[in-house]
Amino acid sequence: MNGIHDMGGLHGFGAVTVDPDEPVFTSRWGSRIFCMTQVIDTLGVWNLDEHRHEIELMATEAYLSDTYYGRWMFAMERILERRNILSREEVDHRVQEIASDKRQFTPVQSAGRNWPLAEGDKVPWGAWRKEKTVQPEFSEGQWVRVRNIHPPGHTRVTNYTRGKAGEVFRVNAQAWVFPDTRAHYRGENLQAVYTVRFDAQTLWGEEYAEPNSYVYIDLSENHLESIQED
Incomplete structure (x- = not known):
């Protein structure tokens, strides 16, 4: 879903101040x-x-x-x-x-109250990755595009990558849970996850990004589509 929580890549929040002595918890x-x-x-x-x-x-x-x-x-x-x-x-x-x-x-x-929970009412918190492999649709070096989707529910694809093209840098072919469906109990939809390399200027434009700078982002297979050659 679209909202203020998707703050990655947004401008106007000022410099990030790093405190080397910052405690683990401030309260x-x-x-x-x-x-x-x-x-x-x-x-x-x-x-x-x-x-x-x-x-x-x-x-x-x-x-x-x-x-x-x-x-x-x-x-x-x-x-x-x-x-x-x-x-x-x-x-x-x-x-x-x-x-x-x-x-x-x-x-x-x-x-x-519904407490303590009956065994049949409990849900697994769940890990991201399963101890099995899947057949990936894309391969290293292949150019892909992030699907321009705006679902009403949960999604792990950030707004600033939607519709942008990048190169598959690494294929993570273990079976990964698809967060977009698990969040709503619509199944785990196990699939590959890809580390995609984006040119920073592709994401933010020449005016706002340095040349020869790259961003590496992990994306689920369902978030990507192949780029058809002309």
């Missing part, structure tokens, strides 16, 4: 959200791509003003509520208890 709550998410990843509540897509559903102003782990918390709360595991009211109530410095928290009522 205590951020480290807790990280840990909570890692635990939930193992419980069968969501899959990796569903979680990513949920972040993409944030409103533009919220996405830009929130922090990295604030976006994770947004996705966590939304999916837990949708799965009938934790309600918005329960979260707000606990926030009020913490804000009032209450020492004895009211236990969360699990009656009527």
Whole structure:
């Protein structure tokens, strides 16, 4: 889907300042959200791509003003509520208890909640790659074009590459999950992934990119099409 989350290649955000002493976590709550998410990843509540897509559903102003782990918390709360595991009211109530410095928290009522999950309700978080190979459609050195698609759901192809031509630099012929369909539980659609080399000026134009500069991007097979010779 198109949205502010697809920030790759966008202009106007200023220089990237690198702090060599930047801590792993800039806040205590951020480290807790990280840990909570890692635990939930193992419980069968969501899959990796569903979680990513949920972040993409944030409103533009919220996405830009929130922090990295604030976006994770947004996705966590939304999916837990949708799965009938934790309600918005329960979260707000606990926030009020913490804000009032209450020492004895009211236990969360699990009656009527879908928790713990039955084995049949659990979903695999899922790895990107499977221990099998597939027959790739494209080969190294072949020129391909990124399909100019604008799906309403999740996609891992970034906007600035759509419709652009590049050369297949490497073929990753192991079976890779197709995130665009797994995010919506429409199957894993195992396929090859290709490292495609793009001339930077092809992506951003001669005015904004240096000559003889290249960008290497991994793209799923379903995101590419062959370039027909005249």
